[in-house]
Amino acid sequence: MKPALAFDNPKKATRWKDMACGQLVVDHVNQYLQYWWPRMFGYHLLKIGDLSADIDSSTSKIGHSISVGEQKGLVDVIADVDDLPFIDAGVDVCVLAQQLEFAVDPHHILREADRVLIPNGYMVISGFNPISLAGLNRLIPFRRRKLPWHGRFFTPMRVKDWLNLLGYEVLDDQRVLFSSLHPKVNPNSWWFQACQRFANKYLTALGSVYVIVAKKRVHPLTPIRPKWQMRARFKPINVSTVGQNRS
Numbered sequence: 001m002k003p004a005l006a007f008d009n010p011k012k013a014t015r016w017k018d019m020a021c022g023q024l025v026v027d028h029v030n031q032y033l034q035y036w037w038p039r040m041f042g043y044h045l046l047k048i049g050d051l052s053a054d055i056d057s058s059t060s061k062i063g064h065s066i067s068v069g070e071q072k073g074l075v076d077v078i079a080d081v082d083d084l085p086f087i088d089a090g091v092d093v094c095v096l097a098q099q100l101e102f103a104v105d106p107h108h109i110l111r112e113a114d115r116v117l118i119p120n121g122y123m124v125i126s127g128f129n130p131i132s133l134a135g136l137n138r139l140i141p142f143r144r145r146k147l148p149w150h151g152r153f154f155t156p157m158r159v160k161d162w163l164n165l166l167g168y169e170v171l172d173d174q175r176v177l178f179s180s181l182h183p184k185v186n187p188n189s190w191w192f193q194a195c196q197r198f199a200n201k202y203l204t205a206l207g208s209v210y211v212i213v214a215k216k217r218v219h220p221l222t223p224i225r226p227k228w229q230m231r232a233r234f235k236p237i238n239v240s241t242v243g244q245n246r247s
Contacts, residue, residue, distance in 0.1 A: 012102040014050040019147040021181040028177040030056040042092020052097040086116045093122045101151035119218035126211045133180040134208035156210040168214040175207020
């Protein structure tokens with residue numbers, strides 16, 4: 001298994017249209033999240049990254065939504081996604097859409113999101129599945145020089161392991177969009193629709209995009225009280241000396 005830490009700065013996508021079939025990807029992610037938005041409650045929703053800012057959360061019951069990223073004009077707050085300018089435990093929902101693939105240190109981004117998320121808050125992560133038709137395209141040399149194949153694809157199981165180490169309960173892990181992400185894909189064709197129906201029924205694990213919804217679990221610390229033990233009380237015993245025995 002390759003380390004998650006990148007020693008070079010991978011090229012980032014700032015807009016969905018910068019990637020092959022980017023609009024198709026975000027449409028499928030938005031379609032899936034429509035089920036979850038009404039089930040998340042709180043006061044503040046944070047979208048981390050330039051791509052996350054375009055995630056549609058209009059059906060969410062959380063009134064205040066804010067996005068943070070590096071591109072001016074695309075997000076509400078300009079900042080590094082691995083150094084968020086927010087207080088600890090101040091956000092109810094964090095969204096990371098296609099951010100781990102293009103991060104130098106994806107572990108640090110997850111820890112930053114975990115820092116600002118309240119206990120029992122929700123973490124929503126979407127990314128590209130390497131075990132899919134889109135992941136197989138990374139084996140083609142000229143494709144790896146383009147987005148999104150320029151990034152590093154992490155398996156959903158690996159991302160869930162990271163979340164488990166941070167103390168999260170994974171509520172759902174879904175695959176969406178069964179496609180090679182070829183630029184000439186026509187999502188309105190009958191062939192594409194037929195392939196989607198077949199894959200959703202028989203090849204559920206091979207979706208090109210995964211969406212993970214997890215809940216932050218914080219168990220209260222129970223202090224261990226010391227068990228006080230009574231010190232044994234010794235009574236002196238009169239022992240006769242050797243001289244007294246002889247007499």
